[in-house]
Amino acid sequence: MLRLQHKRVASWAFGANRHSISRQFATTTSKPPTAVVLMNLGGPKDLNEVQPFLQNLFSDGDLIPIPFQQTAAKFLAKRRTPKIQEQYAAIGGGSPILSWTEKQGKMLEERLDKLSPQTAPHKSYIAFRYSSPLTPETLAEMKKDGVERAVAFSLYPQYSCSTTGSSLNELWKNLKVLDPENKIRWSVVDRWPTHSGLVEVFARHIEKALLEYPENERKDAVLLFSAHSLPMSVVNRGDPYPQEVAATVQRVMERLGFSNPYRLIWQSQVGPRAWLGPQTDQVLEGYAKLGKKNLLMIPIAFVSDHIETLFEVDVEYGHLAKEKGLTGFKRVESLNDDPVFIDAMADLVSKQLSSKRPVSTQLGLRCPLCTNEKCGQQKEFFAGQVLE
Ligand SMILES: C=CC1=C(C)c2cc3[nH]c(cc4nc(cc5[nH]c(cc1n2)c(C)c5CCC(=O)O)C(CCC(=O)O)=C4C)c(C)c3C=C
Numbered sequence: 001m002l003r004l005q006h007k008r009v010a011s012w013a014f015g016a017n018r019h020s021i022s023r024q025f026a027t028t029t030s031k032p033p034t035a036v037v038l039m040n041l042g043g044p045k046d047l048n049e050v051q052p053f054l055q056n057l058f059s060d061g062d063l064i065p066i067p068f069q070q071t072a073a074k075f076l077a078k079r080r081t082p083k084i085q086e087q088y089a090a091i092g093g094g095s096p097i098l099s100w101t102e103k104q105g106k107m108l109e110e111r112l113d114k115l116s117p118q119t120a121p122h123k124s125y126i127a128f129r130y131s132s133p134l135t136p137e138t139l140a141e142m143k144k145d146g147v148e149r150a151v152a153f154s155l156y157p158q159y160s161c162s163t164t165g166s167s168l169n170e171l172w173k174n175l176k177v178l179d180p181e182n183k184i185r186w187s188v189v190d191r192w193p194t195h196s197g198l199v200e201v202f203a204r205h206i207e208k209a210l211l212e213y214p215e216n217e218r219k220d221a222v223l224l225f226s227a228h229s230l231p232m233s234v235v236n237r238g239d240p241y242p243q244e245v246a247a248t249v250q251r252v253m254e255r256l257g258f259s260n261p262y263r264l265i266w267q268s269q270v271g272p273r274a275w276l277g278p279q280t281d282q283v284l285e286g287y288a289k290l291g292k293k294n295l296l297m298i299p300i301a302f303v304s305d306h307i308e309t310l311f312e313v314d315v316e317y318g319h320l321a322k323e324k325g326l327t328g329f330k331r332v333e334s335l336n337d338d339p340v341f342i343d344a345m346a347d348l349v350s351k352q353l354s355s356k357r358p359v360s361t362q363l364g365l366r367c368p369l370c371t372n373e374k375c376g377q378q379k380e381f382f383a384g385q386v387l388e
Pocket residue numbers: 041042043044054057063064080084095096097156160162163228229230231234270301302306307308
């Protein structure tokens with residue numbers, strides 16, 4: 001019989017994961033949980049965590065390959081910290097990404113236990129790439145819980161080698177050390193850009209936000225789907241992300257019956273290199289010059305609030321919009337804990353749990369100009385899982 005422990009269990013070899021979401025599973029007397037590992041970028045919980053977060057981020061050669069990576073990462077993080085601390089201070093002193101992910105995980109467990117009783121109990125874990133809980137902590141927690149079956153769930157709906165690819169490379173690398181005998185069988189939800197539930201929740205948020213415009217102006221409001229940009233060096237390697245983001249936009253517009261004019265635009269460029277455009281700030285200025293006032297921002301590649309929505313869109317672009325007289329500049333609510341979104345996550349996980357195919361057919365295909373050996377090995381590992 002499953003025994004639930006409501007207090008934290010003692011730490012194991014790698015220390016207890018303080019972020020395991022709701023229930024603790026005793027390994028001796030209970031059926032081990034089916035794990036759902038929610039993978040995302042992470043973010044600093046408070047201002048003291050900004051520098052270590054940035055250092056982890058700049059140390060990741062899958063995200064930013066730079067010469068003398070570790071030394072350069074230290075330098076870049078230190079130099080960038082004061083500016084980024086100010087931004088996190090402006091949104092309440094830290095990133096809400098952890099609390100949203102914890103909430104999403106808790107709601108997902110409940111949904112999954114109902115939807116898929118044969119694989120219950122389900123337990124959500126978090127594996128962030130650049131802030132705690134990091135992959136090693138999470139795997140230690142899963143080992144303590146006796147997990148044998150797991151789904152790695154990318155919280156990036158659209159796949160990029162720099163985001164989901166990096167998280168899977170990290171998972172694969174740590175599994176070699178922490179689960180050398182491959183006791184855990186893995187499936188991966190590696191991309192879901194056109195999932196009907198994702199499309200539905202975006203469409204509903206847009207419909208709700210459009211109601212805030214005066215009725216006679218509503219149909220002319222421009223929908224600006226804004227996604228985190230990518231360096232052109234990554235795009236030109238053949239990264240699937242731009243195409244998958246565009247696919248989400250297309251499906252959402254189909255669902256809305258192409259009710260409004262729209263554009264796909266790109267935000268959050270960092271550093272001097274060339275990035276995929278058009279850039280969001282330039283688009284806002286362009287439409288201001290063309291006399292458009294009602295612009296509705298839709299962050300289409302994120303599933304919760306964090307600095308990119310709360311600071312970059314609301315504060316930075318909000319300020320620019322005010323300056324340029326864009327009086328109808330608004331943003332749709334992020335997906336966060338919307339039940340329609342949680343249903344979409346549960347559907348994806350339950351389908352993956354009952355599928356014999358561990359990963360999408362797309363995961364198996366490397367970028368045509370990819371030279372990162374980790375990508376190839378990670379793909380082979382996850383695609384080669386034996387599922388009963
Ligand atoms: C779809 C999501 C994301 C993609 C693609 C992505 C690519 C990418 N990002 C950087 C550099 C930085 N990103 C930073 C913050 C950040 N990035 C994402 C998502 C994607 N990044 C999120 C959700 C966040 C915010 C985290 C939070 O607040 O919780 C930062 C740090 C902030 C800053 O210094 O501006 C950097 C740096 C690169 C180079 C890149 C593609 C290669």
